[in-house]
Structure formats: structure tokens, C-alpha cells
Amino acid sequence: MNANHEGLAPASILVSAGRQPRIPGAGLNAPLELSSTYVADGPVDYARAGNPTWTAFEEALGALEGGSALVFSSGMAAIAAALSIAPQGAIIVVPTHAYTGTGLMLESLEKAGRAILRRVDISDTTAVIAALEGADVLWAESPTNPMLEVADLPRLCEAAHKVDALVLCDNTFATPLIQQPLSMGADVVVHSVTKYLAGHSDVVLGAAVTADTDRGRRLHEALAQHRLLHGAIAGPMETWLALRGMRTMHLRVERSSANAAVLAARLQGHPAVERVRYPGFGSIIAIEVLGGLEGAETVAAKVRLWTHATSLGGVESLIERRRRHPAEPPTVPDNLLRLSVGVEDVEDLWRDLGAALAHQIPSG
Numbered sequence: 070m071n072a073n074h075e076g077l078a079p080a081s082i083l084v085s086a087g088r089q090p091r092i093p094g095a096g097l098n099a100p101l102e103l104s105s106t107y108v109a110d111g112p113v114d115y116a117r118a119g120n121p122t123w124t125a126f127e128e129a130l131g132a133l134e135g136g137s138a139l140v141f142s143s144g145m146a147a148i149a150a151a152l153s154i155a156p157q158g159a160i161i162v163v164p165t166h167a168y169t170g171t172g173l174m175l176e177s178l179e180k181a182g183r184a185i186l187r188r189v190d191i192s193d194t195t196a197v198i199a200a201l202e203g204a205d206v207l208w209a210e211s212p213t214n215p216m217l218e219v220a221d222l223p224r225l226c227e228a229a230h231k232v233d234a235l236v237l238c239d240n241t242f243a244t245p246l247i248q249q250p251l252s253m254g255a256d257v258v259v260h261s262v263t264k265y266l267a268g269h270s271d272v273v274l275g276a277a278v279t280a281d282t283d284r285g286r287r288l289h290e291a292l293a294q295h296r297l298l299h300g301a302i303a304g305p306m307e308t309w310l311a312l313r314g315m316r317t318m319h320l321r322v323e324r325s326s327a328n329a330a331v332l333a334a335r336l337q338g339h340p341a342v343e344r345v346r347y348p349g350f351g352s353i354i355a356i357e358v359l360g361g362l363e364g365a366e367t368v369a370a371k372v373r374l375w376t377h378a379t380s381l382g383g384v385e386s387l388i389e390r391r392r393r394h395p396a397e398p399p400t401v402p403d404n405l406l407r408l409s410v411g412v413e414d415v416e417d418l419w420r421d422l423g424a425a426l427a428h429q430i431p432s433g
């Protein structure tokens with residue numbers, strides 16, 4: 070973390086971090102540096118090892134999370150790098166519900182005999198702590214995708230460190246505006262930058278962030294080495310767009326969270342909605358609708374302002390039945406629709422969703 074940002078609120082960090090030095094005539098924004106190689110004898114000689122656009126993005130995200138960031142080509146690339154820290158044959162405690170790509174990657178490690186998985190409900194603190202006995206790594210995601218279970222991160226990190234287990238945490242859903250896992254004891258935070266950080270559904274990008282401690286710096290070195298050698302590096306254009314998107318993240322998240330709170334309250338008790346999952350913060354809501362799988366598909370097909378699409382965290386509101394994806398575990402209900410609430414007018418969103426849900430209200 071750059072000392073210049075210490076003591077600043079997230080909104081000020083988002084606007085001011087990762088800027089150019091204030092030299093007369095310098096541009097305000099970081100350059101979009103499109104060079105694969107650099108004149109010899111500088112700090113970086115080849116662009117797989119470093120790029121000024123990355124540095125600007127990393128400075129901003131690092132300041133926001135309270136650590137040091139590394140940008141990757143996607144959230145999955147950052148997750149792969151983080152999991153590469155786990156020793157061969159590691160015992161990894163993992164949430165039953167997590168991002169599907171993470172679940173598939175963990176499963177492939179298990180099948181290859183490279184890891185032993187212990188699956189837990191991440192919101193059941195007692196169960197997670199019991200599972201940590203003799204474990205090497207805790208993979209945390211909170212709130213979870215798409216069930217929105219919330220982990221007690223400070224207690225889990227404390228318990229993990231007691232048994233010398235690393236804590237790797239996917240902070241995509243909460244964003245660093247709502248939760249800063251490094252300050253709660255996590256060792257590595259990963260992000261799908263694709264979602265709230267970039268915020269405009271126009272890039273795929275990821276990041277990993279480590280604490281500014283001796284242990285954190287060692288992990289940072291290992292992650293940087295993984296990026297350099299495995300080569301899952303971010304495109305400068307994507308990185309530049311993500312930093313541009315981040316400048317307004319606090320405004321987007323504030324509005325989408327306010328919209329989500331209004332919608333969650335109205336969905337509760339709606340005659341076509343069997344259950345609402347909403348952690349009380351953020352802008353993702355999961356609803357179970359009447360009419361099972363077909364009912365949920367009908368609602369997703371009938372919306373006009375909302376878009377039926379996967380992904381989340383952009384300015385536009387998206388809706389998706391998660392079990393469309395075969396990788397989503399059967400414990401996720403068939404009729405569960407994940408809503409990624411955007412920054413549109415909340416009354417327009419409600420009218421559109423309400424009209425789609427009306428198709429599922431039993432007549433008579």
C-alpha cells in the first residue's frame with residue numbers, strides 16, 4: 070500500500086490512487102502502455118513481468134484492500150495462482166456453495182490427488198472450525214455465490230491461524246467497500262475484477278491482494294512468480310478500463326445496494342416468491358419463485374429492463390436461473406434466480422420484475 074493513501078476513505082482512494090506523478094503537463098490518467106518490451110537496464114525489461122498500467126491499477130486496488138495487489142487476466146487466473154500456494158496433497162476446507170469455477174477447479178485438484186477437500190457450510194462457524202483441525206488451507210467466499218451465505222471471517226481467520234492454515238478469500242461479492250478480509254486476518258484476497266471493480270461488463274480481469282506483512286510479502290512474491298511463469302497476465306487495455314471503472318465504484322455500489330434493499334423488501338412476501346435470500350448488504354439477491362424450474366425460466370424470459378444473462382456487478386441489472394449451469398450443485402434450488410441489481414431507477418426495475426413475476430402468481 071502506498072503511504073499517500075493511508076487515512077483516506079475508500080471514496081477518496083478510488084478517485085485519487087493510481088494517478089500519474091504531478092509533473093507540469095503530465096496526463097491525469099495512467100498511460101495505456103502497449104509495449105511488450107522496454108529499453109534495457111530499466112526496472113522491468115519485458116511486459117510479462119510488469120507494465121505501468123498494471124502498476125496504476127494495483128496501487129489503487131492495494132490501497133483499497135489495505136495490502137499489495139497483483140492484476141491477473143481473470144478472476145479464475147487469480148484463483149489458480151492463489152491455490153498454487155497450497156502444498157501438494159493439501160487439506161483444503163471449502164464452502165459447499167462457491168463460485169462454480171472455483172468449485173470445478175477444487176474438484177479437479179481433488180481428482181488429480183493434489184488436494185483433499187473438506188466441504189462445509191461457510192456460515193456454520195462451529196462446523197468450519199471443526200473442519201480446520203489438521204487443515205492446510207481455508208478457502209473462504211462470503212457472501213457465497215449464489216446462496217448468499219455469510220462467513221464470520223474474523224473468527225474463521227483466527228481459528229485457521231491457530232492450526233497454521235492459510236486463509237484465501239474471494240471478496241468479489243462483498244467488494245472492499247463492504248469487507249476488507251486482510252484486516253480480518255486473511256492471507257490472500259482474490260477478486261473477479263470483471264464484476265464490481267470494473268463494473269461495466271466490458272472486461273474480464275482478476276486480482277490477488279496480500280497483506281503488507283513479512284508473511285504477506287512472501288505470498289506476494291509467490292503469486293508474482295506464478296503470474297510471470299504461468300503467464301496469465303492482464304491485457305493493458307482491460308486493466309486501463311478496469312481502473313477507469315473503479316473511479317466510480319463507490320457511487321455504483323451505493324446506488325445498486327440501495328436499489329437492492331428496496332427490491333429485497335418488496336420481494337419478501339410477494340405471492341410468486343417462495344423465498345428471498347439477501348444478506349442485508351450488497352446488491353445481489355437470490356429468489357426462489359413459484360412454478361419450479363419452468364417458473365424461474367419464465368420470469369427470466371419475461372423481463373425487459375433487466376437482462377437475462379450470467380455475471381454480476383455491472384451497472385445493468387441481470388437475472389439468471391443458476392441451475393442452468395450443470396456445475397451448480399443440486400443443493401442450489403432449481404427455481405433459484407440470482408438478481409444482480411444495477412443502478413437504474415428502482416421503480417422501473419420493480420415494475421419490470423413485478424410484471425415478469427405476475428406470470429407466476431396463481432390465478433383465482
Ligand SMILES: *Cc1c(COP(=O)(O)O)cnc(C)c1O
Nearest residue numbers: 143144145168214241261263274
Ligand atoms: C465471476 C466470479 C469469479 C470468476 O472470475 P472471472 O473474472 O470470470 O474469471 C470468481 N469468483 C466469483 C465470486 C465470481 O463471481
